[in-house]
Amino acid sequence: MxxxxxxxxxxxxxxxxxxxxxxxxxxxxxxxxxxxxxxxxxxxxxxxxxxxxxxxxxxxALTEHQALAELRAIASQNQRYKTYIGMGYTPVLTPPVILRNMLENPGWYTAYTPYQPEVSQGRLEALLNFQQVTIDLTGLDVASASLLDEATAAAEAMAMAKRISKLKEANKFFIADDVHPQTLDVMRTRAHTFGFELLVDKAEKAREHQELFGVLLQQVGTTGEVHDYRSLIADMKARKVVVSVAADFMALVMLDAPGKQGADIVFGSAQRFGVPMGYGGPHAAFFAARDEHKRSMPGRIIGVSRDAAGNTALRMAMQTREQHIRREKANSNICTSQVLLANIAGLYAVYHGPIGLKRIAARIHRLTAILAAGLMQSGMTLRHACWFDTLTVEVDDKSAVLGRALDFGVNLRTDIHQAVAVTLDETTTREDIARLFAILLGDNHGLDIDTLDEELLRATPSLPAALLRQDAILTHPVFNRYHSETEMMRYMHSLESKDLALNQAMIPLGSCTMKLNAAAEMIPITWPEFADLHPFCPANQAAGYLQMIGQLSQWLVQLTGYDALCMQPNSGAQGEYAGLLAIRRYHESRHEDQRHICLIPSSAHGTNPASAQMAGMSVVVVACDKQGNIDLHDLRLKSEAAGDALSCIMVTYPSTHGVYEETIREVCQIVHHYGGQVYLDGANMNAQVGITTPGYIGADVSHLNLHKTFCIPHGGGGPGMGPIGVKAHLAPFVPGHSVIQIDGVLTQQGAVSAAPFGSASILPISWMYIRMMGAxxxxxxxxxxxxxxxxxxxxxxxxxxxxxxxxxxxxxxxxxxxxxxxxxxxxxxxxxxxxxxxxxxxxxxxxxxxxxxxxxxxxxxxxxxxxxxxxxxxxxxxxxxxxxxxxxxxxxEDNPLVNAPHTQMEIVGDWPHPYSREIAVFPAGSENKYWPTVKRLDDVFGDRNLFCACVPMSDYQ
CATH class of the missing domain: 3.90.1150.10 (Aspartate Aminotransferase, domain 1)
Structure with missing residues (x-):
């Protein structure tokens, strides 16, 4: 035809x-x-x-090639300046073997969170490697399998400090005044909802304050100073004050571990272990603590256990879905963690090994020393005498220096009074140092890099021996074997083959929406125009990002029926928190601070009550009827009883029971009648898009799981994005940012994530999906x-x-x-x-x-x-x-179900079962057979014998 x-x-x-x-x-x-x-x-x-x-x-709708061409034109508006801004973000060299075989590989990025460990042994091993890197570098006993970013990890450290503090009456938390500003921003937000009093001052002033339950110090301050905090930590510990230290993965390769100096908690960003800046994320945060505090840690911990055959096997320990068990008593509301990014960072350490990492760190520090020597020879003043990779340089004519920097296509840090800061990284070259001399000193500086390098052999080191690491790191064989690309490629393939992802079979998980993550959607995230931008670069350099984010925001506004959208929350749980925060701020603006009750149906996702607790609200549970619907009679009673203390309700639609409740409009009307707001959880938006919208139903705010409904892949447990849509009256109260201010785009409110647009580099995935699908x-x-x-x-x-x-x-x-x-x-x-x-x-x-x-x-x-x-x-x-x-x-006691799953090793040995080998392992035929590598995990053994580091290689055999 x-x-x-x-x-x-x-x-x-x-x-x-x-x-x-x-x-x-x-x-x-x-x-x-x-x-x-x-x-x-x-x-x-x-x-x-x-x-x-x-x-x-x-x-x-557009075709794949049309949409890619349109997005490529948008991306070309981003300007890729050479960036030395630092502040916890640096350019990186992602090993191509990891880029191709993990970040661009659906066998890794389409996997689900490892709640079923028998089909997740590969990524669990990769995460255990990440934990081992964290344990070795921080000097502490137990590490989690990643948090969302450094700033939210700091907020989690503060909350954990309160949980474990023996000073139960204390309510003050002290922060050294040279932590990164975005970290302080997020901590101020979190402290307000928790009711903590924050004190920000010079680190030494912590000694003068009483009634502290915790302190936060940064080992390498935001302007570059490397601190010797051993005495201060000892003094705080003597007073039973919980000590948290923010650290830098690359600096820790050279510097003495904070855990060895007495810190209770150490955290930071793993971004510079091979993960692109991506205009702010996604990046995994590392987090470690002392063994006695392990059950109070946030996030997920991978533990070594055994399977039904007694063989070594890995599983998620303790924190596995703990929100669903403890609900508002949960340690944290964290659901998504940055697994894919943690795995990249862990494999970066595997690929380079301890010798390679020490070489990279030493080279960065050497280049910084050469730059410092040249500047000081030329009469410039450095603000600090002890540094690793960052120099704060006092300048007389700051505008002239910044003008030359822009002429050279270079971004320096500009927000320091009468000074600029320069942070070097593994991409820095000799030519870059020469260019920095020209920017900071002018063309006629007369400095020679080789001469400076020779002179440094006789100079006093900038890092005193007492601050340098003396112990070995990464001694486990996994970090000392896979250094050729052939070996690395095969190791990664061996891990991938242990897992079951969407590239092999359907993953029929309810509430998790494991849909296609199309190749055309994924391609743009590795384009340099998106991958290489610093989140705090000047807004004009991110014109393409801002256009893409603006378009995506407008589409999501249309698809949700709301009036405005905030892209900052970098997970669904963060979106819940940000949405509740907007409600709380709205009530406070109307002098209704007493509104603190959050109604939550008994069927709700466990992060809902956990998020409400984090937002400083009191949870009241609303009953559901035998059909799983919200009990309207109970809702009216609870709303009336709350009266002018009612803040909001959190509902999921369609319900968590998988049904379109007929009375959802009435639910909204009842809560509004008593002055409350309606938070509609976006977990089940995949049953709404194009059919109905939260705004049309009558809700005031929702988060959107872009990693569910809008095709960002789950990545084995993250990344995620949880932007919030709001009605107009809540728009002034969504998160803003203290470092970046863009009129009409960001509010003046406190932040909930480190970067202004959360995990911006994965937003092109959802942009492509919507553009290719159309209404x-x-x-x-x-x-x-x-x-x-x-x-x-x-x-x-x-x-x-x-x-x-x-x-x-x-x-x-x-x-x-x-x-x-x-x-x-x-x-x-x-x-x-x-x-x-x-x-x-x-x-x-x-x-x-x-x-x-x-x-x-x-x-x-x-x-x-x-x-x-x-x-x-x-x-x-x-x-x-x-x-x-x-x-x-x-x-x-002996049938194919209770003995499942069955492994290859079982069928080659003696067969004592009353069913055949064929029934055991080929119940659906032999075509495209997936082989689990372990039998059913022994959860009881794992709980009783918690071990969360790399086991001896003999146990892997």
């Missing part, structure tokens, strides 16, 4: 690449669900009063997500009861399978089914959340009918296996 040009162009659209089921597959699936079209299915499921009357005005494609994506979920629910309903449905008997974009009746009758649990799915080649659905004893399945729109049928066939086959256990054919 002859087609028009428009038809031919439409047939090449990205929409059909992103959405898994073809038109024919969609028709077949609709027939199973009893609907004639996607529109009919949507109309039946989504309450009529919240369906949008018209699509969002975000334009038509039509985004609506269709939501509709197909709903179709896929209902197809699974319909086909599995006879084998596994679907726990919650809407009034028409259908679900939203996910469904909860109730395993409790099966467990009661056969003894087979949801855990057994989850582990048996590994033998069939699948990651498990979400287990025991939001209801214990259940599996929550979310297929997303990206999975084709072929893959959905493969999953359904696996679940039905498992049900038949359960029936064989129930019939007594296989004993309860």
């Amino acid at each position: 002859t087609q028009t040009l428009s038809q031919l162009e439409h047939n090449g659209a990205f929409i059909d690449r992103h959405i898994g089921p073809s038109a024919e597959q969609q028709a077949a699936m609709l027939q199973v669900t009893g609907a004639r079209s996607l529109d009919e299915l949507t109309a039946r499921i989504v309450p009529v009063d919240i369906q949008l009357p018209a699509p969002a005005a975000i334009g038509d 039509e494609g985004l609506r269709k994506a939501s509709q197909v997500a709903i179709l896929n979920a209902n197809y699974i629910a319909t086909r599995l309903a006879s084998a596994y009861p679907v726990l919650y449905t809407g009034q028409d008997g259908r679900v939203a974009h996910e469904c909860i399978l109730d395993i409790r009746p099966l467990k009661e009758s056969t003894g087979i649990s949801e855990l057994d089914i989850a582990k048996r799915l590994i033998d069939y080649g699948f990651h498990a659905p979400t287990m025991s959340f939001p209801v214990a004893g259940t599996l929550m399945v979310e297929p997303t729109e990206s999975e084709s009918k072929v893959e959905l049928d493969r999953f359904i066939d696996a679940m039905l086959a498992i049900r038949m296996e359960i029936d064989r256990v129930a019939a007594g054919e296989w004993p309860f």
Whole structure:
């Protein structure tokens, strides 16, 4: 049939690449669900009063190549100046073997958080390496598997100091006045919500203050001074004051470890271990503490345990989903951590090893010494006598110096009174030093770098011997073997092959939206125009970034029904906190400071109550009825009881139970009636986009999980982005920034993250997704997500009861399978089914959340009918296996489910089981078989024997 040009162009659209089921597959699936079209299915499921009357005005879809060309033109507006700004961010040389085989590899970036350790041993080992790097460099006992950024890590250190302090009446926290300004900004925000009194002064003044529960010092101050804090730390420790130290990974290679000097907590950014600046992120923060405080640490900790066969195996220890257990009593609200970036940093250390890292650090320091020597020979004054990589140089004519810098295409740090600062890094060259001499001294400086280098052999070192590291670092074999590219490539491949990611199979996790992260979306994040910008560069140099962020913000405003958007929060949990903070600030602006009660349905995601507690609110739980809906009667009672103390409600829509609640507008109206605000959690936005919006429903603020709905990949547990959309009355109260001020873009409010636009370098992913899908494609994506979920629910309903449905008997974009009746009758649990799915080649659905004893399945729109049928066939086959256990054919204590998963090593040895090897390892056939490398983890052993460092290499064998 002859087609028009428009038809031919439409047939090449990205929409059909992103959405898994073809038109024919969609028709077949609709027939199973009893609907004639996607529109009919949507109309039946989504309450009529919240369906949008018209699509969002975000334009038509572009092809992949058209969108890439448009974004390339935008990126070209960014100016890549040579940057010496420092302040915790430096240019890096990402090893190409890591760039290609990890950052650009879907086997790494599409993996999910390692809650199922049997299919996550590769990235767990990479994270254990990162923890070992942190332990070695900080000199402390226990490290976490990364936090979000240095500033939020500082805030977490402050909160932890209060938790572990023995001085329970103390409420003051002291901060040395030369910590990075963005760190202080975030800490001021957090201290206000916690009710702490902050004291900021010269570090030595800490001795003069009483009633301190903690102090924060920075080993290398923001203007470059390397401090000897041993005496001060000893004095604080004698007073039982908890000591936290901000440190720099590269400086720690040379400097004495703060943990050895008595610090209780050490943290910082791992960015300069191979992770591009990216206009602010994403970057992993490292965090370490003493062993006695390990159960009060924020974030995730990877621990060494054993599997059912007694072999060494890794798992997430202690902090695994701790918000869901402890809720408002959780140590932190952290959910996303920067796993992909932590793995890059850890592998950077593996690739370079201790000798390579020492060479890099020594070279940076040597170049700094040459620069310092030349400046001092020329009569310039350096503000500090002891430095590692940063010099603060006093200048008489600052404008002339900065003018020359701009002429040379160079950014210096400019915010220091009567001085400029220069931070060197691993990309700095001899030519750069010569250029810096010309900038700081003028063309006729007469300095020769080689001569200066020779003279330094006879000069007094800038770093006293007492401050230098004397102990060995990274002695474990993993850091001393993989230094050729061949070896490194094979090591990374060996880790990747242990894991199950989206490049191999569907990951049917409910509430987590594991959809396609298209290659075209991922390509721009490594473009130098996006990767190389410093977050505090002049705004005119980031014109492309600001245009891209502005466009993406406007699209998200349209898609959420809000009036304004703030891009700063760099995770979903940070978005929750920022949204609640905006509500709190709004009430305070109206002199209603007494409004502190946050209503949260009992079904809510665990980060909700944790975030409310962090925002200084009191959590009151609202009941849900037997259908999983918010109990309106209980909501009215709780709202009335709160009265003028009601601050807000946090709701998720569709509900955490996977249903479009019919009464959501009424929920909003009740809370508004009592003067509260409505926070609508954006976790389930994939069932809203193009169909309804939070703003249209009646909410005041939402966070958006760009790493769920808008295609930023999960990366094995991060990066994430959690921007917040707000109604106009809340717009003045979203986070701003103290270092960067851009009129009309950033408010004057305190920050929640280190960089003004959070993890800006991954925003091109969501920009590309929306640009390639257009309004039509985004609506269709939501509709197909709903179709896929209902197809699974319909086909599995006879084998596994679907726990919650809407009034028409259908679900939203996910469904909860109730395993409790099966467990009661056969003894087979949801855990057994989850582990048996590994033998069939699948990651498990979400287990025991939001209801214990259940599996929550979310297929997303990206999975084709072929893959959905493969999953359904696996679940039905498992049900038949359960029936064989129930019939007594296989004993309860020895069957394929309770022994799952099965490894290759098992089938080559003696076989004592009453089922065959073939049933064990090839239940779905041998094609594209995934082999787990360990059996089921022994969680009890891991909890009782917590060990969180690299084990001896003999144990890896």
